[in-house]
Structures are given as C-alpha cells and as structure tokens.
Amino acid sequence: MTVAAxxxxxxxxxxxxxxxxxxxxxxxxxxxxxxxxxLVIALIALGAVLAPWLGLADPYQGSMIRRLRPIxxxxxxxxxxxxxxxxxxxLIYGGRLSLMIGLxxxxxxxxxxxxxxxxxxxxxxxxxxxxxRTVDVFYAFPSVLLAIAISGALGAxxxxxxxxxxxxxxxxxxxxxxxxxxxxxxxxxxxxxxASGAGPLTIMRVHVLGNVLGPIFVYATSLISVCMILASGxxxxxxxxxxPEPEWGLMLNTLRTAIYLNPWxxxxxxxxxxxxxxxxxxxxxxxxxxxxxxx
Amino acid sequence: xxxxxVKRLVLMLPVVLCVALVCFLLVHIAPGDPLIxxxxxxxxxxxxxxxxxxxxxxxxxxxQFGLWAWHALQGNLGTSIATGRPVAExxxxxxxxxxxxxxxxxxxxFALGLLFGFLAAYFRDSWIDRVVTTVAIxxxxxPHYWLGMVLVIIFSVVLGWLPAVGAGPGGxxxxxxxxxHMRFLVLPAVTLSVIPMGIVTRTVRALVGDLLTxxxxxxxxxxxxxxTRVFRHVAKNAAPTATAVMGLQLGYLLGxxxxxxxxxxxxxxxxxxxxxxFQRDLPLLQGTILVLxxxxxxxxxxxxxxxxxIDPRIRRS
Numbered sequence: 001m002t003v004a005a006x007x008x009x010x011x012x013x014x015x016x017x018x019x020x021x022x023x024x025x026x027x028x029x030x031x032x033x034x035x036x037x038x039l040v041i042a043l044i045a046l047g048a049v050l051a052p053w054l055g056l057a058d059p060y061q062g063s064m065i066r067r068l069r070p071i072x073x074x075x076x077x078x079x080x081x082x083x084x085x086x087x088x089x090x091l092i093y094g095g096r097l098s099l100m101i102g103l104x105x106x107x108x109x110x111x112x113x114x115x116x117x118x119x120x121x122x123x124x125x126x127x128x129x130x131x132x133r134t135v136d137v138f139y140a141f142p143s144v145l146l147a148i149a150i151s152g153a154l155g156a157x158x159x160x161x162x163x164x165x166x167x168x169x170x171x172x173x174x175x176x177x178x179x180x181x182x183x184x185x186x187x188x189x190x191x192x193x194x195a196s197g198a199g200p201l202t203i204m205r206v207h208v209l210g211n212v213l214g215p216i217f218v219y220a221t222s223l224i225s226v227c228m229i230l231a232s233g234x235x236x237x238x239x240x241x242x243x244p245e246p247e248w249g250l251m252l253n254t255l256r257t258a259i260y261l262n263p264w265x266x267x268x269x270x271x272x273x274x275x276x277x278x279x280x281x282x283x284x285x286x287x288x289x290x291x292x293x294x295x
Numbered sequence: 296x297x298x299x300x301v302k303r304l305v306l307m308l309p310v311v312l313c314v315a316l317v318c319f320l321l322v323h324i325a326p327g328d329p330l331i332x333x334x335x336x337x338x339x340x341x342x343x344x345x346x347x348x349x350x351x352x353x354x355x356x357x358x359q360f361g362l363w364a365w366h367a368l369q370g371n372l373g374t375s376i377a378t379g380r381p382v383a384e385x386x387x388x389x390x391x392x393x394x395x396x397x398x399x400x401x402x403x404x405f406a407l408g409l410l411f412g413f414l415a416a417y418f419r420d421s422w423i424d425r426v427v428t429t430v431a432i433x434x435x436x437x438p439h440y441w442l443g444m445v446l447v448i449i450f451s452v453v454l455g456w457l458p459a460v461g462a463g464p465g466g467x468x469x470x471x472x473x474x475x476h477m478r479f480l481v482l483p484a485v486t487l488s489v490i491p492m493g494i495v496t497r498t499v500r501a502l503v504g505d506l507l508t509x510x511x512x513x514x515x516x517x518x519x520x521x522x523t524r525v526f527r528h529v530a531k532n533a534a535p536t537a538t539a540v541m542g543l544q545l546g547y548l549l550g551x552x553x554x555x556x557x558x559x560x561x562x563x564x565x566x567x568x569x570x571x572x573f574q575r576d577l578p579l580l581q582g583t584i585l586v587l588x589x590x591x592x593x594x595x596x597x598x599x600x601x602x603x604x605i606d607p608r609i610r611r612s
Contacts, residue, residue: 270441
C-alpha cells in the first residue's frame with residue numbers, strides 16, 4: 001500500500017469515528033456568517049448571564065434628575081431611560097429575560113411536539129388521526145392571534161406568555177415530526193428491527209428518533225427568531241413581563257412615550273431584539289445547509 | 296371544479312365548528328369572574344347572581360356554547376361588557392380598517408417580494424442575489440413593532456413628513472381615499488409589509504432558482520424560445536406554491552396586525568383586541584378573535600380554490 005492510500009483510509013476512519021454531528025459542526029464552523037452570528041449571540045448571552053459580576057450600575061435604581069440622557073453622556077455610554085436608569089446596564093440585564101422567554105417556548109414545544117409527532121407518525125391509524133386533526137384546529141388561527149388570544153384570556157404575566165407561545169409552536173413541530181417519521185417508518189431497517197422482536201417503544205426511541213431528530217431540530221431552530229419577536233411583542237403589549245423588570249420588549253413599550261424627547265435611546269431595546277433575531281435566523285440557515293450532506 | 300369547491304366547503308364545516316369552540320373556551324380558561332369588570336367591588340352576592348343570569352354565565356357549559364354558537368350564526372356576538380354595545384357592531388366597524396391596512400401592506404410586500412425573489416433567482420450568486428438575500432433575512436427577522444417606532448422617529452419626529460398615529464386628520468373616523476387620509480396609512484402599511492416581503496422573497500428565490508435548473512427550461516431555451524416566453528413558463532410553474540404562501544401571509548397580516556395597530560393607534564381589530572384584553576372585556580375578545588379566525592379560514596379556502604384553478608393536478612388528487 002502506498003502512503004497516499006494509507007492516508008485516505010486514515011481520513012475515512014477519522015470521519016467515521018467523529019460521526020455525522022461533528023462533521024456538521026466542522027462545516028458550520030467553516031461558514032463565516034454562522035460563526036459570526038454564533039459569536040454575537042454568545043456574547044449577548046454571556047453578558048446576560050454574567051451581568052451581576054460585570055461591575056454595571058444597578059438596573060433598577062434610577063434618578064429623576066438624570067432622565068433620558070442622550071447616547072454618549074459621560075458615565076452613561078448609551079444614555080438613560082425614562083426613569084433615569086442606565087440604558088447599557090438595562091440592555092445587558094434585559095438579555096436574561098428576553099433570551100429566556102425567546103428560547104423556552106421553542107425548547108418545550110420541541111420536546112412535546114417531537115413526542116406527539118413521532119407517536120402519530122409511527123403508530124398511524126386512529127392515534128394519528130386524533131393527534132393530527134387536533135393540530136389542524138390550531139392551524140385555523142394565525143399564530144400571532146392565537147398567542148395574543150391565549151395570553152390575553154389568561155392575563156398578563158411571564159408564565160402565561162410562555163404557556164401561550166408553547167401552545168403556538170407545538171402544532172408546526174408536530175406536523176414536521178409526523179411527516180419525517182412517516183417517511184422513516186417504511187424503511188427497511190425499521191422492518192428489520194421489528195422482525196428481530198423490538199417493541200414499538202424501543203423502535204421509536206432507538207431507531208426512529210435518531211433519524212428524525214436532526215430535521216426536526218433544524219426546523220425548531222428556525223422558530224427561535226419568530227419566538228423572540230413574539231415573546232418580546234407580548235411584553236411590548238403589556239402581556240408578558242411586568243415593570244420594573246428589564247426586558248427588551250417591555251423597555252421598548254415604556255420608552256415609547258419618550259420618542260419625542262430622546263428618540264434614539266428609545267429605539268435601542270428593539271435593535272437588540274432585531275440583532276438576536278437575525279442572528280438566530282442566519283444560524284438556523286447555516287445549520288440547515290451544514291446538515292445537508294449532499295451539497 | 297365545482298365538485299372540488301363543494302368538497303372543500305364541506306371539509307371546512309368541522310374546522311369552523313372547532314374554531315368556534317376554541318373561541319368559546321377562551322373565556323372559560325380565563326381566571327376569575329368574567330363579570331369582574333362591570334361589577335362594583337362592593338356588589339352584593341345577589342346582584343352578582345342576577346348579572347350572571349343576564350349574561351347567561353349560570354347555565355351549564357355545553358348549553359352556553361350551543362346558545363353562543365346559535366346567536367353567532369345569526370350575527371349576534373353578545374354584548375361588550377365594558378361599553379354595553381353589541382360586539383358585532385364594534386367588530387364590524389374595526390374590521391374594515393384592518394382589512395384595508397392588510398390589503399395595502401400585502402400589495403406592497405407581495406410586489407416587492409416577487410420582484411426581489413425573481414431577481415435573486417435569475418442572478419444567483421451575484422451581488423444582486425447577496426443584497427436581496429440580506430434584505431429578505433432582515434425582513435423576516437424584523438420585530439415589526441420596533442420598525443414602526445423607528446419609522447415614526449425618522450418620518451414624524453425628525454423629518455415631520457408623516458403623521459405618527461391615527462387614521463385621519465383631527466382624529467376623524469371616516470375614511471376617504473385622499474392624501475389627507477392616505478398619509479396616515481403610509482407608515483403602518485410599510486411597517487406591516489416587511490415580513491411578507493421577506494418571506495415571499497425567500498420562497499420565490501428558492502422556487503424559481505430550483506425551476507431554472509430543471510431540464511424543461513433548458514429544453515425551452517435550446518429550441519430558441521425568447522427569454523420572456525421562458526419566464527412565462529417559469530412563472531406559471533412557480534404560481535401555485537407562491538399563491539399558497541402569499542395567501543397564508545395575507546391571513547397572518549389580518550390576525551397579526553395587533554402590534555402594529557397598537558404602535559400607530561390604527562382603529563382596527565388589533566386596537567379593539569388590545570382594549571378588550573386590558574379591560575378584561577371577554578365577550579369582545581371572544582367575538583373579535585372569532586371574526587378574525589373565520590376570515591383566516593375563508594381565506595385559506597380561497598387560496599385552495601385558487602391553487603386548483605392554476606394547477607389542474609390539485610383538482611384531480
């Protein structure tokens with residue numbers, strides 16, 4: 001055997017050992033846009049988590065004589081809000097709640113939706129009909145309307161807005177999970193597993209889940225950006241977070257009255273939502289093409 | 296074709312019933328007494344019972360649903376708890392404004408989306424494609440309520456060109472298609488058009504880009520067909536999917552304009568919902584959502600039928 005052929009074998013072995021997901025990871029890392037987005041999101045998330053230890057001002061302590069200072073004031077690099085609180089501090093702290101309410105509903109819907117979708121897709125028949133027709137009912141409402149309707153009926157509060165958003169995101173995930181599972185179910189290896197005596201639970205957990213999780217996960221990541229916008233939107237309407245908690249949507253709402261006095265400070269929290277939302281969207285696009293091994 | 300439409304109509308009935316059920320149950324998942332908004336805090340238990348009876352809240356749930364659905368069929372959506380006026384009257388006044396706003400926003404969004412999508416697909420991987428893709432991704436990632444605020448800051452506060460809130464000069468409520476009124480429509484319509492613009496661009500770019508690589512396009516070009524005629528073939532093939540996406544987006548505009556209507560104080564269903572939620576006016580909330588959801592269901596049906604008109608294969612399956 002020549003040296004070159006040995007190399008090829010070695011590379012092939014290494015690829016196999018690292019597996020599909022590490023290949024996806026490496027392809028994603030090579031994509032400049034995705035890396036940049038991941039960095040920006042990681043920075044904002046890190047700032048949010050470490051906020052109390054960054055030596056920032058108190059996010060709740062304001063001062064009536066320092067209200068609505070413009071961007072670039074000494075000591076207040078991003079100005080102050082309508083109650084004289086430091087904007088930079090509140091924007092960094094705001095990431096805590098905003099990221100939490102943007103990610104939690106998608107994560108919950110991913111778990112619940114995948115479970116329901118895989119069950120519906122694998123078992124088929126009456127179970128499928130029962131689950132999928134229920135899902136259809138939710139498709140008769142525009143998603144924003146449904147979220148606002150449920151939140152509005154339940155009343156304002158973080159828990160209620162998380163609940164309403166989770167309900168909104170379950171149906172689309174169930175649909176994707178069901179359709180992927182239905183196409184996997186008829187493949188030979190599932191028949192082989194059944195022939196070797198595996199029960200439906202084992203087949204779903206071991207053989208089906210591993211093959212459907214990827215596409216469902218990519219789809220779920222594409223929902224994060226919508227969820228960020230909607231979650232902050234509920235707070236913006238006054239249905240989510242309550243003052244004085246720093247949260248980007250709510251900050252945008254309370255600063256709305258200040259647009260004639262200090263317009264650019266008032267627009268800052270929305271810019272944060274926009275940056276994070278565009279970051280998650282580009283990252284999701286990158287992940288989708290990185291997972292498409294054919295390309 | 297007629298058989299197809301009838302079949303779709305029959306399939307729509309259970310959906311309508313379920314939508315009505317969900318809207319009805321909304322009031323009953325709400326915590327607390329639905330009459331809390333009208334009853335004075337020191338009302339006697341007797342008075343509370345009496346009010347409950349007047350609004351029908353003392354009957355068993357299935358009976359309440361049956362009565363509510365029966366009245367809704369006759370166009371009676373109950374009485375607003377906060378204002379005491381019929382819900383149907385309040386909703387029908389607001390729904391016209393919402394439909395108008397959504398239609399204008401959809402026209403802007405779809406026109407730009409189609410143009411950008413075709414451009415990006417025809418000039419794939421060029422600078423045009425990169426610019427269009429960036430604009431589209433910004434559009435779909437846009438917190439539109441924030442964009443509304445930014446547009447108000449630029450065009451109302453800084454430049455002073457357009458009004459910031461309302462739907463007519465001097466708070467007038469009657470609409471007219473003159474510039475004095477249409478000035479009020481510009482900012483909310485542009486704000487609302489950004490998301491459908493982004494989504495239609497992305498869909499059409501992927502769709503047309505895929506079609507252009509197919510062999511039938513190569514064959515059409517090989518036999519010497521003019522590029523404008525080739526375009527017609529491509530457009531026809533992209534039409535069913537593009538129609539479906541645009542129909543869905545129009546529905547989202549109708550139901551999702553609440554945030555933008557709140558920013559601009561546009562007197563539509565969104566503003567109505569907003570006040571219903573914060574005054575805990577549950578019949579009004581229920582009625583507005585029912586009307587919007589029914590609009591959405593009918594729109595979906597219209598899209599299905601339109602798709603079948605464009606693509607005969609859908610009719611036969």
